[in-house]
Amino acid sequence: MFARRLFDFPSVGWQHQFADLERMSRQMDRLTQAVTGRPGMNWLSARVFPAVNLTEDKDKYYVRAELPGIKADALNIQIVGRNLTITGERTIPSEGENIRYHRKEREAGKFSRVIGMPGDIDADQVNAQMVNGMLTVAIAKSEASKPKQITVS
Template sequence: MAEKDPATTRQPARAGKLAEPINWLRKEVDRVFDDLVRQPDRLFDFGFGNPRLPNFPLVEIKDKDDAYRINADVPGFQPDRISVSVADGVLVIKGEADDSSRSEEDGVVVEERHRGSFERRIPLPGAVADDGVKARLKNGVLKISVPKAKAPSARAVPIETGDG
């Protein structure tokens, strides 16, 4: 009688069902490590919004009749360290922080440093008038108004007569 090859012997159906969660776990662990290789900054994010991530600052965009209104959360950034520009229908918000503070109370010294920079590019859905952009920073919220470009109106073209 021939001996059975263990590599070709089928496992019972129960063993296959036990392997499903293990295979799922292996795929999830592989996905997590792949994400860390592609986005190493996320390792230290902890949900607090690491400024080096592409989704910082968080923004809210409203499409109004005459303009796009954008609110961006930029806590801790000073107005002279933020720039806003619009070119080719893309709003660019850049910022840099390099602040420190020190306080001493009842023998306890608290010294904090904030350093970091960000750049966020936001494509706007329609034509904009680049020259009327306004930005205002208040209580850590940057409010930007980007006026929409006026649609060209139809006009009658006179027809000339005569030779030459």
């Protein structure tokens, strides 16, 4: 009986509350577009570029980063301690002066990602390759961080 009362909302008032929230959201979107020139509140969302995956096997960690349109020689890749840093700049050609955007999600500018490795690494054994906009960095694990098989006698 208590659960029934707890979730027994009046249907008109409940729907009306969400209608008010939707109306306020539309007003905030219009205000944001007037101030920033971008539709909606996209400027508040965190954009992380490039998107990366970090995986491992027995001997290495692998960082794969999506970098479409960026040339390999425009990247700066460094290892410091247990961190891999990928830095570069993404440029997007101008689409003209008289263009009005309806949606703009592709951003240009400098970027930097620092990816922490979950274990110790051998910074002298790092290999990076760029194929079709996909950067793959293979980082050897240090001998101390590799699993050791222990036999029981």
